[in-house]
Amino acid sequence: MGKRAQRLLTTCILIIPVSLNWSACRATQASGQAAAQKQAAVYEQRAKHDPDGIGKFYLGREIAHVMGHQAAGWLERPDREETELPGEVVRNLQLKPADNVADIGAGTGYFTFRISPLVPRGKVYAVDIQPEMLALIEQRKKKSGANNVVTVQGTEADPKLPANGIDVVLMVDAYHEFSYPREMMEGIVRGLNPGGRVVLIEYRGEDPGVPIKRLHKMTQEQVRMEMTAVGLVWKETRDFLPQQHFLVFVKP
Numbered sequence: 001m002g003k004r005a006q007r008l009l010t011t012c013i014l015i016i017p018v019s020l021n022w023s024a025c026r027a028t029q030a031s032g033q034a035a036a037q038k039q040a041a042v043y044e045q046r047a048k049h050d051p052d053g054i055g056k057f058y059l060g061r062e063i064a065h066v067m068g069h070q071a072a073g074w075l076e077r078p079d080r081e082e083t084e085l086p087g088e089v090v091r092n093l094q095l096k097p098a099d100n101v102a103d104i105g106a107g108t109g110y111f112t113f114r115i116s117p118l119v120p121r122g123k124v125y126a127v128d129i130q131p132e133m134l135a136l137i138e139q140r141k142k143k144s145g146a147n148n149v150v151t152v153q154g155t156e157a158d159p160k161l162p163a164n165g166i167d168v169v170l171m172v173d174a175y176h177e178f179s180y181p182r183e184m185m186e187g188i189v190r191g192l193n194p195g196g197r198v199v200l201i202e203y204r205g206e207d208p209g210v211p212i213k214r215l216h217k218m219t220q221e222q223v224r225m226e227m228t229a230v231g232l233v234w235k236e237t238r239d240f241l242p243q244q245h246f247l248v249f250v251k252p
Ligand SMILES: C[S@@+](CC[C@H](N)C(=O)[O-])C[C@H]1O[C@@H](n2cnc3c(N)ncnc32)[C@H](O)[C@@H]1O
Pocket: 066, 067, 075, 104, 105, 106, 107, 108, 109, 110, 111, 127, 128, 129, 130, 133, 154, 155, 156, 157, 158, 159, 171, 172, 173, 174, 177, 178, 179, 180, 184
């Protein structure tokens, strides 16, 4: 090999990897900055806020604190049968036997295990950020033999939905406490099949007679604004629940 060729080879070996690393580093820095800019554009942090909230606002709504797993017993309270009509809720989901359903913010699996027998040829993905909640679901799965239930450890900003496509996403009394609602909904929309539905159930924020803390309720107008922001299309609102909205959105 001539001296010139040797010099060229050395240049390639030494300089190109350095420059590739540098480009990768610049790209990482840029994506970090983009993420920070997106955060600032989408959310607002306020010092003065409701003690039930985290001081972070999304489209004018303050996000509530997450309900800790220590209160899991409250999710299984017997009077829920009368006040939240879970049987009617799952009937209104109009599921088909092969549907894949994601119960996001599943808690103890109160809805997951009511959905499981309705989709014998599909799966129910029970997504939560608290491993303690997922452990309770796993215990119940073992006892009941509901083999189509799959627990998913999500993160605050990513529901980690499987790639094989979700037909129906259910969120009951959970969405208002997602600390990254925009990112969560973007992940949900990505995971949904075209024509797939999002069913969102929240205590009615317009109704002072509903005995739930303000930040743990949502108005229909607010829900529609937040779902529309990620490209979902409102289909209908069904008014059969005593205290909650039942809103249906579709991925076009
Ligand atoms: C009030 S509980 C409702 C549980 C259940 N949907 C029910 O109706 O019984 C809300 C649940 O949402 C979960 N959660 C909060 N933020 C979440 C997020 N970003 N992704 C997934 N789950 C979340 C909490 O850990 C908690 O278990």
